[in-house]
Amino acid sequence: MDKIRFEIVGNFISHGKYMFIVKFEHGTHVMPEEEWKWVFGQLRPERWKNGNRVRQNRKLA
Numbered sequence: 001m002d003k004i005r006f007e008i009v010g011n012f013i014s015h016g017k018y019m020f021i022v023k024f025e026h027g028t029h030v031m032p033e034e035e036w037k038w039v040f041g042q043l044r045p046e047r048w049k050n051g052n053r054v055r056q057n058r059k060l061a
Contacts, residue, residue: 005024005025006022006023006024006025007022007023008020008021008022008023009021009022009023009028017032017033018032018033019031019032019033020032020033020036022036022039
């Protein structure tokens with residue numbers, strides 16, 4: 001199964017909701033945080049545990 005590639009281009013607050021701009025292979029979408037969590041959970045279920053994102057070790061600059 002091919003992995004769907006995506007990139008979070010930006011985020012902003014609109015009418016009190018956190019919105020994300022996400023670029024997929026087939027286009028760019030603006031979606032609220034709740035929808036992004038659902039989409040990301042469908043794409044990468046191994047990174048979610050009990051509804052919370054599992055943080056991976058990241059190097060800080």
